[in-house]
Amino acid sequence: MSVPILKQGPFLIATIQAALSDAELQAMQDELSERVGRHRTRGVVIDVGAMDVLDSYATRSLRVIADVLHLRGAKTVIVGVQPDVAFAMVRMGLNLQGLSTSLDLEGGLTLLSNGHRSS
Amino acid sequence: MTTTTTLSVRLESDILAARQHGREVAEQVGFSGSDLALIATAISEIARNIVVHAGGGAIMISELDGRTGIEIVARDDGPGILDIDLAMQDGYSTVASLGLGLPGARRLMDEFTIESQEGHGTTVAMRKWIRTQSARR
Numbered sequence: 001m002s003v004p005i006l007k008q009g010p011f012l013i014a015t016i017q018a019a020l021s022d023a024e025l026q027a028m029q030d031e032l033s034e035r036v037g038r039h040r041t042r043g044v045v046i047d048v049g050a051m052d053v054l055d056s057y058a059t060r061s062l063r064v065i066a067d068v069l070h071l072r073g074a075k076t077v078i079v080g081v082q083p084d085v086a087f088a089m090v091r092m093g094l095n096l097q098g099l100s101t102s103l104d105l106e107g108g109l110t111l112l113s114n115g116h117r118s119s
Numbered sequence: 120m121t122t123t124t125t126l127s128v129r130l131e132s133d134i135l136a137a138r139q140h141g142r143e144v145a146e147q148v149g150f151s152g153s154d155l156a157l158i159a160t161a162i163s164e165i166a167r168n169i170v171v172h173a174g175g176g177a178i179m180i181s182e183l184d185g186r187t188g189i190e191i192v193a194r195d196d197g198p199g200i201l202d203i204d205l206a207m208q209d210g211y212s213t214v215a216s217l218g219l220g221l222p223g224a225r226r227l228m229d230e231f232t233i234e235s236q237e238g239h240g241t242t243v244a245m246r247k248w249i250r251t252q253s254a255r256r
Contacts, residue, residue, distance in 0.1 A: 019135050053138060053156065055163040056219040084156035091157060092164075092223035093209060 003028040007039060011112055012074075013105065015047040025058070029065045036074045043112035044069055047105055049080025059094045066099050077101065079108040121181050128193075129175040134166040137178045145189050148182045149249055158189060158247055161227040164220040165193040165243050171214055173197025173240065188229075188248035193241075200235040207233070 002024045006013045012035055014028060032044055046062065048054065054062075066076040077100040081089075089095065102108040124144070126137050141162040142155050150158065162178065169176040176195025183190055200206045207225065212218030221243070225231040228245040235241040 019139075021135070022131050052142070053159045053163050055160050055167070056217045056223055057163075057167055060217050082156075084153040087153045088156040088160045088227065092160060092227055093219055094217070094223065 003031070005031055005035060007035075007041075008109065010041065011043045011045060011109060012036065012039065012041050013045045013047065013109075015049075016051055018050045019052065020058075022057070022061075025061045025065075029061075029068060032065065033068050033072055036069055036072045041074050044074050044076045045102075045105060045108035045112065046076060046078050047080045047108075048078060048085075049082065049104070051085065052082070054081065054085050054089055054094070056092070056094055059089070059096065062096065063099065075100065075112060077108040077111050079104055121184060123179050123181040125177050125179045127175070128166050128169045128178050128195075131170055134163055134170060137166045137180075138162040141178075141180050141189070141191060144180050144182060145247075148186050148189050150189070150247070154247065154250070157227045158191075161224040161245060161247075162191055164224040165191070165245070168220050168241075168243075169193060169195045169197070171216075176240070183246065183248075186249070188246055190244065190246045191228075192245075193243040195242075196240040199237045199239055200233075200241055201237055203233055203235055 003014050003016055014032060062078060069076050078096055079102045100111060102111050128137055138159040142159045145155050145158045166178055173195035174197060179192045181190045205211050207222050209222050210218040228247050230246040232244045
């Protein structure tokens with residue numbers, strides 16, 4: 001398992017460690033989906049701070065994961081998008097609209113604790 | 120003298136290797152910050168295009184004369200693209216993807232050309248110039 005998933009209080013935190021392969025992304029999705037059920041988790045933070053590129057494939061993967069977790073009853077917050085990565089995404093025409101985002105882990109957990117809804 | 124590195128692209132892990140190498144070359148040329156992310160992302164998109172649609176190919180990365188920029192050429196011998204105009208439209212995809220790969224890469228780079236012939240593969244060539252006064256063409 002290349003993406004460590006930690007339980008923090010009522011939430012799960014998945015920290016993506018650098019460039020992730022497609023298979024690892026898929027494994028992360030399966031693991032999160034299973035653990036959301038096991039822990040009855042209402043919120044998941046995915047930290048992408050170590051990712052140097054969020055291309056169209058990775059963006060779509062994050063969206064799929066958030067959709068799957070939503071169907072499992074959990075809200076997903078993406079945190080840690082780096083400034084250069086954000087700029088490249090916007091230039092390219094990618095966005096994470098419909099997904100909740102926060103600056104960092106702390107912000108993500110606060111967002112989940114407050115029970116804010118995504119846009 | 121221009122040095123060109125040719126990287127074989129067949130597996131998904133090659134996408135990672137190609138964009139990492141591209142970032143290194145771009146850094147050597149003198150790109151920084153957000154430009155590095157733009158270049159790495161564009162390489163990621165065209166490399167994935169090869170893996171998904173052609174099954175294999177090569178990416179050539181060169182620094183342009185006098186360190187004025189970077190050139191990336193992606194070449195495959197896949198089935199080719201029937202309708203390039205359609206393939207360059209946002210949201211058009213023949214697989215389950217966002218359909219932003221090629222048009223997105225074009226927006227990230229300064230120059231972008233694509234040539235394809237049915238049954239004879241596809242070649243994408245893209246360039247980005249350094250945006251400093253001394254290096255501006």
